[in-house]
Structures are given as C-alpha cells and as structure tokens.
Amino acid sequence: MAKLPMKRVQICALKRDRRQIMKILQRRGVVELDDEVQQDDTFQRMDTTDQRILFEKNVQVAQQALDVLDTYAPVKKPMLAMLSGKEEMPLTVYDTYSEKQDEIMEHARTLNALAKEIAERSANIPKLQAQIEALVPWFSLDVPQSFKGTKTTAALIGAVPGEHSLESIYGVLAERCPEIEAVDCNVISSTTDQTCLFVLCRRENASAVEDALRTMGFARPSMPSTVPPLEEKSRLEEEILTTQKAIDQAKEQVAAMADQREGLRFAVDYYTMRADRYEAVGRLAQSKRTFFLTGYVPAEAVPNLEKTLEPFDCAMEVNDPGEDEDVPVLLKNNGFNDPMEGVVAGYSMPGKEDIDPSPIMAIFYYVFFGIMFSDAAYGFLLALVTGIILLKCKGLEPSFRKSIKLFFYCGISTVFWGVMFGSYFGDALAVISNTFFGHEVTIPPVLFDPVSNPMKMLLLSFAFGVVHLFTGLAILLYKKLRAHAYADAIYDAVFWYLLVGGGIVYLVGMPMFQNMFDLSFAVPSIVSTVAAVCAGIGAVGILLTGGRESRNPFKRLLKGAYSLYNVTGYLSDILSYSRLLALGLATGVIATVFNQMGSMMGGNIVGAIVFILVFVIGHVLNIGINVLGAYVHTNRLQYVEFFGKFYDGGGRAFVPYAMHTKYYRIKEEM
Amino acid sequence: MGLTFALLGAALAALLAGIGSAKGVGLAGQAAAGLVTEDPSQFGKALVLQLLPGTQGIYGLLVAFLTMSQIGIIGNPVEVSTLKGLLYLIACLPIAIVGLLSAIHQGKTSVASIGVIAKKPDQFGKAMIFPAMVETYAILALLVSILAVFGVNGLNL
Numbered sequence: 001m002a003k004l005p006m007k008r009v010q011i012c013a014l015k016r017d018r019r020q021i022m023k024i025l026q027r028r029g030v031v032e033l034d035d036e037v038q039q040d041d042t043f044q045r046m047d048t049t050d051q052r053i054l055f056e057k058n059v060q061v062a063q064q065a066l067d068v069l070d071t072y073a074p075v076k077k078p079m080l081a082m083l084s085g086k087e088e089m090p091l092t093v094y095d096t097y098s099e100k101q102d103e104i105m106e107h108a109r110t111l112n113a114l115a116k117e118i119a120e121r122s123a124n125i126p127k128l129q130a131q132i133e134a135l136v137p138w139f140s141l142d143v144p145q146s147f148k149g150t151k152t153t154a155a156l157i158g159a160v161p162g163e164h165s166l167e168s169i170y171g172v173l174a175e176r177c178p179e180i181e182a183v184d185c186n187v188i189s190s191t192t193d194q195t196c197l198f199v200l201c202r203r204e205n206a207s208a209v210e211d212a213l214r215t216m217g218f219a220r221p222s223m224p225s226t227v228p229p230l231e232e233k234s235r236l237e238e239e240i241l242t243t244q245k246a247i248d249q250a251k252e253q254v255a256a257m258a259d260q261r262e263g264l265r266f267a268v269d270y271y272t273m274r275a276d277r278y279e280a281v282g283r284l285a286q287s288k289r290t291f292f293l294t295g296y297v298p299a300e301a302v303p304n305l306e307k308t309l310e311p312f313d314c315a316m317e318v319n320d321p322g323e324d325e326d327v328p329v330l331l332k333n334n335g336f337n338d339p340m341e342g343v344v345a346g347y348s349m350p351g352k353e354d355i356d357p358s359p360i361m362a363i364f365y366y367v368f369f370g371i372m373f374s375d376a377a378y379g380f381l382l383a384l385v386t387g388i389i390l391l392k393c394k395g396l397e398p399s400f401r402k403s404i405k406l407f408f409y410c411g412i413s414t415v416f417w418g419v420m421f422g423s424y425f426g427d428a429l430a431v432i433s434n435t436f437f438g439h440e441v442t443i444p445p446v447l448f449d450p451v452s453n454p455m456k457m458l459l460l461s462f463a464f465g466v467v468h469l470f471t472g473l474a475i476l477l478y479k480k481l482r483a484h485a486y487a488d489a490i491y492d493a494v495f496w497y498l499l500v501g502g503g504i505v506y507l508v509g510m511p512m513f514q515n516m517f518d519l520s521f522a523v524p525s526i527v528s529t530v531a532a533v534c535a536g537i538g539a540v541g542i543l544l545t546g547g548r549e550s551r552n553p554f555k556r557l558l559k560g561a562y563s564l565y566n567v568t569g570y571l572s573d574i575l576s577y578s579r580l581l582a583l584g585l586a587t588g589v590i591a592t593v594f595n596q597m598g599s600m601m602g603g604n605i606v607g608a609i610v611f612i613l614v615f616v617i618g619h620v621l622n623i624g625i626n627v628l629g630a631y632v633h634t635n636r637l638q639y640v641e642f643f644g645k646f647y648d649g650g651g652r653a654f655v656p657y658a659m660h661t662k663y664y665r666i667k668e669e670m
Numbered sequence: 671m672g673l674t675f676a677l678l679g680a681a682l683a684a685l686l687a688g689i690g691s692a693k694g695v696g697l698a699g700q701a702a703a704g705l706v707t708e709d710p711s712q713f714g715k716a717l718v719l720q721l722l723p724g725t726q727g728i729y730g731l732l733v734a735f736l737t738m739s740q741i742g743i744i745g746n747p748v749e750v751s752t753l754k755g756l757l758y759l760i761a762c763l764p765i766a767i768v769g770l771l772s773a774i775h776q777g778k779t780s781v782a783s784i785g786v787i788a789k790k791p792d793q794f795g796k797a798m799i800f801p802a803m804v805e806t807y808a809i810l811a812l813l814v815s816i817l818a819v820f821g822v823n824g825l826n827l
Contacts, residue, residue: 346795454820458813575810582729582809585816589732596744625728628721635795636802 002356004330005299006654008321012292013314018284022277024308027666029658030301032328034294035283043285043292048278055275058105062267065108065260068115072251073258086395089266089664097266104263111257111264114250121247128240131223135236137189137196138221138229145224145232154206156199156213158220164195169216176212180205269661280657296321296328296654327352330654337362339406342399347639348649353479357647360475361638364468365406368637370413371461372583372630374450375423375591378623379414382407395665410630420447421584425619426591435599436608450584451592457581459517465577466504468637469570472645473497479646491545499538500570505531539564573641579633587626594618672755673741679762680737683815687730687769694723694777701781705788715787715794719780722801726765726773729812733765733819740823754827761818768811776804 009031013021025031039045097104138145141157149155160169169185180201188196197218201209210218225232285292297305302318309316321327329349331341333356340358343365350356373379386408389396396404418424422445433441450457473493480489507513509523509531547559598614601607643649659666702716735744737758742748750758783797 343795346798454816458817576806578813579806579809582812582816586725586728586732586812589735590728593731593735625721625724628718629725632718632722632798632802633805636799639795639799640803 002331002333002359003350004332006296006321006327006330007299007302007318008294008325009297009302009305010292010294010317011309011314012290012316013309013312015286015289015291017312017314018281018286018291021309021312021314022280026273026277026280026657026659028301028305028308029656030297030305031293031657032296032654033280033283033657034296039285042287044287045284046282046286048282052275052278052282055271055278058271059268059275061105061112062108062264062271064115065111066264066268068111068254069258069261069264071115072118073255075258075261086397086661086663086665088395089666091666094266094666097263098270100263101267101270104260104267107257107260108264108267111254111260114254118247118250118254121243121250124243125240128236128243132233132236134221135225135229135233137191137194138225139189139233141188141196141198142228142230143198144226144228145221146226149200149203149206152203153200154203154209156197156201156206156210156218156220157224158213158218159194159196160213160216160218161194162217163190163192164216165190169195169197169213172216173209173212176215177205177208180208183209265663269659269664269666272661273659276657276660295657298330298654326652328654329651331356331358333358333362335405336409339402339409340365342402342406343635343638345653346635347643347647349651349653351648351650353483354646354648354651355475355479357475357643360471361642362409364471364642365634365638366409366413367417367464368580368634369410369630370415370417371464371580372587372633373410373414373626374417374421374584374587375425376415376418377423377425377428378587378619378626379411379416379418381411381623382414382627383411386411407627410634417584419445421445421450421588423588423591425615426588426595428591428595428615431595431599432611435611436603438603450581451588454581454585455517457584458578461577461580462574464580465574465641466500468577468642469573469645470497470501472642476646491541491548495538495541495545496570497538498534499542499567500535502531502533502535502538503567506535539567542566573644576641577637579637583626583629583633586629587622590622590625591619594622671752672750673743675752675755676737676741676750676758677743679759679766680734680741680743682759682766683730683737683762683769684727684734685730686766687733687773688727690770690773691724691727691730694726694773694775694780695720697774697777698723698780698784701784705784708788709791712787712791715791715797716784719783719787719798719801722780722798722805723773723776725805726769726776726808729765729808729815730769733762733812733815736816736819737762740819751827754822754825757822757825757827758819761815761822763815764811764818765808765815769808772804772808772811776801776808779804 011021035045137159143155143157145157147155147157164187166185166187169187170183173180173183173185182202182205184200186198186200188198190196197213199209199213227235283293297318306316331344331350332338333341337359340361343361344350344356344358370379373382386404389404390401390408422443424443427442430440430442433439448456473496477489477493480486480493505523506528508519509525509528513519514522542564543557543560545560546563547556550556550559594614595618597618598611599607601610698720702720705716706713738744740748741750741755741758779801783800786797787794
C-alpha cells in the first residue's frame with residue numbers, strides 16, 4: 001500500500017437537494033473541495049460569510065458557556081481523560097439534539113450572563129471594602145461627613161496630611177486669620193499619614209477659615225457619607241453581604257445548569273459543522289436551480305460515494321487528475337506500517353515523484369528504536385502499557401492511535417533487542433541476586449553484551465547504517481527507473497553503490513580495520529581488488545557525470561569533483577549510526593547506576609526497602625529519558641540520513657470536507 | 671596519584687556536561703514556558719524540545735560512571751598507575767568539553783525550534799530535527815570517550 005490514487009470528481013445537482021447533499025458529503029468525509037470552477041453569468045459563487053460568522057459566534061457562545069460550567073461546576077475528569085477519545089453519538093440522538101438547538105443556545109446565553117454578573121459583582125466587593133477602609137479614621141464623627149453646618153455656623157470636615165495636634169492647628173488659624181475668634185476645632189483622629197478634622201466656625205468666616213486650613217493641605221473627603229460614618233460602615237457591610245449572596249446565588253444557578261453540559265458540547269460541535277458546511281457552500285458554483293461541486297476523492301471511495309448520491313437527481317463525473325494538478329496526498333498502509341504515516345507527515349507528505357516510504361521505513365524504525373532503548377524489561381513495559389491502551393480505548397483519534405501503535409511495535413522490538421543484548425532493567429537480576437541472596441544469577445545475552453563489547457556493537461550499528469542508506473539509495477534508483485531516467489539512475493545511484501559499497505568492502509579487507517574491530521574472518525585479496533576497482537569506477541563515473549547539467553567541460557569537471565566530495569557525506573552518514581551504540585549504552589549504563597545505588601544499603605530489610613524505592617524511581621526516570629532519546633534519534637536517522645538519499649516531499653495532505661468535531665463522533669449508520 | 675587524575679576526569683565529565691545541559695535545558699525551558707502561557711496545548715511538544723539538550727548531562731554521567739567503576743571508586747578497588755590515571759583524565763575530556771558547549775548551543779537551537787512550533791504547531795517533526803543535529807557531535811564525543819575509557823582499561827601500564 002502506499003499513496004492512494006486520487007480522482008477528480010465533479011458533481012452537478014439540483015439546488016433543492018443542496019442542503020441534504022452537503023450534509024451527506026460532510027458526514028462521509030471523503031471529498032476535498034476546491035474552487036476550480038470559474039464564475040460566469042450562470043454559475044456564481046455565493047457569499048456565505050455572514051451565516052458562517054453567525055454560526056462561529058454560536059460556537060463561541062456555547063464554548064464560553066462550557067467554560068463557565070467548568071469553572072463553577074467542575075466535573076472530575078478521569079485520570080487518563082485524553083485516552084478516552086470522543087464519545088460516540090448515534091444519529092438519532094444527534095437529531096433530537098439538533099431540534100433543541102434554540103433552547104440550548106438560550107441556556108448558553110443565560111450561563112454567560114450569569115458569569116458576567118458574577119464577575120461584575122465580584123469586582124464590586126473590593127471597591128466596597130476600600131470605602132469602608134477610608135471611613136475607619138472617621139468612625140468617631142457623629143454627624144454625616146456631608147454635614148454643612150447649622151443656620152449660623154459652617155462645618156468644615158476634612159483631612160490634612162501629616163500628624164497635627166489641636167494646638168498646632170489653632171496656631172495656624174491664629175496666624176492666618178487672627179481676627180476670627182469663634183472657631184472650634186476637633187481632631188477626629190490623627191495618624192502619621194493624616195489628621196481628620198471637624199472645624200466649626202461662623203458662617204461668614206467659613207471661606208477665610210477654609211483658606212487658612214488649605215495652607216496646611218486641608219481637603220474634604222472625595223465621597224462624603226450622608227449618614228454618620230459608623231452607620232455608613234454598617235450600610236456598606238450590608239451591601240457586601242448582599243453582593244456576596246447574589247454571587248453565591250448566581251453560582252448556584254450555574255451549578256444547577258450542569259446538566260446542560262452535554263447539550264452545550266453538542267452545540268459546539270453542531271455549529272462548528274454548520275459553519276464548515278457554509279464555508280463549503282461558499283465554494284460551490286451555483287446557478288438559479290443547480291449547483292456545481294468539484295474536488296478530489298480517493299479512488300476507493302468512489303463507488304460508495306456514487307451509491308450515496310443515487311437517490312438524488314444529480315450527475316457525477318469522475319476522472320483522473322491532470323499531469324500538472326496539485327493532487328492532495330492520502331497515505332494508506334496496513335496495520336504494521338501505518339504508524340509511519342505520522343512520521344512521514346511530520347517531515348513532509350510525499351511529493352508527486354515520491355513513493356510512500358512508510359512500508360520500507362517501518363521495519364528500520366522499529367529496529368533502530370529497539371537497539372537504542374535496548375532493554376527487554378523496559379520494552380515489555382512500553383509494549384504492555386501501549387497494548388492496554390490500544391485494547392481498552394477504542395474511541396481514540398486515528399492519528400493518536402497510530403502514535404500509540406508506533407510505541408507498541410517499538411516496545412516489542414525493544415524486548416527482542418534487550419534479549420539479544422541480555423539487558424533486563426540493566427543488570428538488575430545480577431545485583432538483586434548478589435545483594436539479597438548471596439549468589440549471582442544472570443541471563444546471558446543471546447548475541448553479546450554491548451557494554452563489554454563496544455567495538456562489536458559499533459560495527460553492528462554501522463552495518464545497520466549501511467543497509468539503511470543503501471535501501472534509501474535503492475528507492476532513489478527505483479524512482480529514477482520508474483520515471484524512465486535510466487542515465488540518471490546509473491549516475492546518481494549505481495555509481496554511488498559502486499563507490500561506497502566497494503570502498504566499504506575494501507576497508508573491511510584492510511589489516512588495520514581487521515585489527516581494530518578484532519574480526520575473525522579475512523577478506524580474500526581478490527575480493528579486495530575487485531572492490532577497489534568498483535570504487536574506482538564509481539569515483540570516476542561521479543567525477544565525470546556529477547556536473548552533467550553544465551555545458552562547459554571545465555566547469556563540469558569541477559562540479560563533478562564537488563559531487564565526489566559528497567563521499568564525506570556518506571562517511572558522516574554512516575558514522576551517524578554510532579548513536580545506536582551510544583544511546584543503547586546510555587540506557588544500559590544508567591540502569592546499572594540506579595541498580596548499584598539501590599543496592600548500597602546492603603541485603604537487610606532497610607536495604608530492600610531502599611532498593612525498591614531507588615529501583616522504581618530510577619527506572620521510571622530512565623525509561624522516560626530514553627524513550628524520548630530513542631524516539632528523537634530514530635526520527636533523525638529516518639529524516640536526515642534515510643530521507644536525504646531519495647525523498648523530495650512537498651506533497652499536500654488530503655484535507656477532506658468532513659465533520660471536525662471536538663466532543664462527539666457522530667455515528668453513521670451505513 | 672593515578673586515582674586522583676582518573677577521578678578528576680570522571681568529575682569533569684559529569685561537571686562540564688552537566689553544566690552545559692543545565693544551561694541548555696534552562697534556556698529552552700524559558701522559551702517553552704513562554705509558549706505554554708500563550709498556548710497550553712503545546713506543552714507536550716515544548717517539553718520534548720526542552721529536554722533535548724538534557725542528554726549531554728546524561729552522557730557525562732555515563733562516562734563518569736564508567737570511569738569510576740573501572741578505577742574502583744565504585745566496586746572492587748584496583749591499582750591505578752599515574753600514567754593510566756592521566757589517560758583516564760584525557761579520555762573523559764571529549765564528552766566533558768563537547769558536552770558543555772554542544773548542550774548550550776543545542777539549548778539555543780531548541781529555543782528557536784520552540785519558536786517554530788509557536789507559530790506552526792504542525793511542523794513539530796522538522797522543529798525537532800534541528801536540535802537533534804547538534805546532538806550528533808555530543809554523541810560522537812561520547813563515543814570517543816567510551817571507547818577511550820574501555821581502551822585505557824585494557825592497557826597494561
């Protein structure tokens with residue numbers, strides 16, 4: 001399996017069926033719409049922006065109401081909520097809900113209004129508290145702050161900054177207006193910040209006295225109370241209490257509407273779908289009585305689509321897309337390979353000339369991950385957890401499910417490589433048996449132990465690297481042959497095979513290399529010679545053809561030399577696979593560190609408890625770090641080393657017109 | 671005397687590589703926190719990018735541990751000659767120094783990659799590769815250090 005063949009589809013139908021047809025197409029989700037059709041006098045596109053905005057606003061209102069519910073009437077989410085996926089909703093339930101739309105939206109608006117009320121009232125409380133705070137220095141005043149005086153007297157109520165005694169105020173008054181005698185000053189309260197005054201004088205002297213006080217910074221309160229401050233305080237407290245009560249009441253009302261949650265969720269999905277539908281309708285070319293729709297559809301979905309549209313009076317035409325069309329790409333693979341689709345999409349969808357690399361990548365991906373994670377027990381845990389998720393959670397998003405499956409297969413591969421290298425929680429078995437039972441038990445590795453044979457492991461890593469790179473080159477060869485570019489196939493692939501392959505065989509034959517890796521077999525000298533000749537042919541070939549697009553012979557040779565320089569690229573690519581060794585060792589050695597740390601307290605009860613604690617925490621940490629490392633570096637080997645050899649990418653993913661819901665999966669009866 | 675040099679090497683491997691990772695992860699963490707305030711749903715991706723410069727510290731630990739177990743700081747004590755101790759010290763240097771510098775640069779690359787997913791969350795695959803490229807050199811240094819430590823252990827000096 002690979003890239004699904006795409007067909008161009010054109011549907012022409014009656015306008016009266018538009019609603020129904022668009023609904024069905026959305027539910028099927030197999031057509032990607034485009035706006036290829038030119039507008040003319042008969043066929044016009046409709047502007048649906050207004051309706052769409054209306055629906056999107058409804059989505060927002062419902063979403064906001066949901067947020068309100070989540071704030072004031074939270075439901076406890078199960079621990080692994082993200083794994084439960086979307087709830088399934090049968091079509092019958094869908095229909096009953098769609099009839100209740102207006103009612104649900106009414107609830108949504110009520111909820112939002114309540115939330116607004118709560119917010120406003122909550123903001124009011126600090127304001128009231130601040131007012132009380134400002135009144136505190138005035139509590140001993142037994143007239144209202146707004147008291148102006150009697151028929152013949154004027155009252156000046158206000159504060160001056162700083163601390164003043166009664167004498168100093170009288171002193172200032174005597175200095176400023178010595179002619180006025182009938183003044184009665186009272187200090188209501190005095191702190192270092194301000195002194196609150198109640199000054200009584202004759203009405204005709206009021207302005208003179210006030211002017212005198214102003215020189216000290218006298219100011220009346222900004223919001224004078226109309227009742228004595230103490231009474232004002234209890235009034236404000238009363239108000240806070242009522243506000244609080246109103247807030248609580250509103251909260252209760254919100255909580256009472258918790259049963260609306262499902263309806264609101266549905267409304268979010270429902271209006272999202274309707275907005276999408278109107279967006280799609282906007283792309284249609286419409287005449288007075290008909291509409292015209294074009295798009296792409298996977299070839300395998302065509303028969304089903306035809307059957308679906310049968311009941312309507314419509315014409316459907318399916319043909320192959322043209323050469324220069326930007327056809328969207330949809331990948332389809334079997335269960336073992338399809339986790340790769342996400343990995344491929346993470347790089348770039350396959351371009352026009354590319355094949356879908358998923359089936360070839362899959363086995364390498366699992367193997368590399370396994371070698372880097374390289375512990376049978378870790379692999380078992382990974383496969384166990386992901387396996388349970390796969391079995392228990394059926395409602396997962398397909399892409400998320402594929403990621404989980406990716407780790408499931410990687411886990412199985414890890415178990416295999418762990419057994420090969422004899423690692424089970426590092427050397428846990430040996431440490432436990434040694435510390436607690438006094439005699440050492442080990443499971444010997446099936447292949448070899450990478451910690452004690454790092455050179456062997458390095459060689460194995462390079463071998464995998466060469467196979468991986470040559471597979472990439474083989475795909476390039478296939479691509480060129482398929483495009484009937486036979487010369488390019490020889491120049492760009494075969495010559496490189498000769499050069500790199502020959503070079504490697506020759507290198508393996510050299511005594512230095514044999515010594516270095518302690519190899520037990522010898523390469524016959526005739527093979528070495530043939531390999532050297534092959535490498536020579538490859539090198540000369542690349543030198544001559546590497547710059548073949550240049551006409552100038554001199555420039556051509558120079559460019560050829562430059563392409564030959566690319567051999568360093570192959571060298572670094574192969575060396576890059578040493579990360580298989582490095583990350584594999586990292587897993588094993590860190591596991592060993594934790595095992596040793598755990599066993600430091602010895603073989604008694606305390607030692608056992610410490611060991612269990614260190615063991616659990618340490619290995620969980622190690623698994624976390626190394627799953628991340630293995631994942632990132634497996635991706636890197638695929639993206640940089642492997643894809644670098646043949647993959648162009650640049651394809652456009654197939655985005656069908658479908659139901660993009662957030663909470664529910666509308667179940668389709670087929 | 672040999673033991674002193676060898677332990678100095680192990681300590682340097684853990685020290686320098688650890689410092690580098692701490693700095694790299696710190697840098698990336700600041701950027702990741704910024705992204706998460708804007709879009710909490712990107713937490714998972716940001717976390718992966720933040721953790722990428724953390725591996726150098728682990729490589730340093732790995733080499734330090736290997737060295738310590740070879741020279742008997744952990745496990746059975748063995749005789750380490752001065753020359754051998756110096757060789758262990760040199761063997762630890764690649765991961766110590768490359769670990770320090772590569773982790774810092776990887777951290778900076780991670781910051782930039784977090785910028786990528788802030789603007790284009792669907793380009794995570796590509797964003798992840800840039801810091802991973804820097805890591806290559808730490809891995810090569812680790813390899814040299816491991817091979818050298820094992821090699822020194824085999825020498826009869």
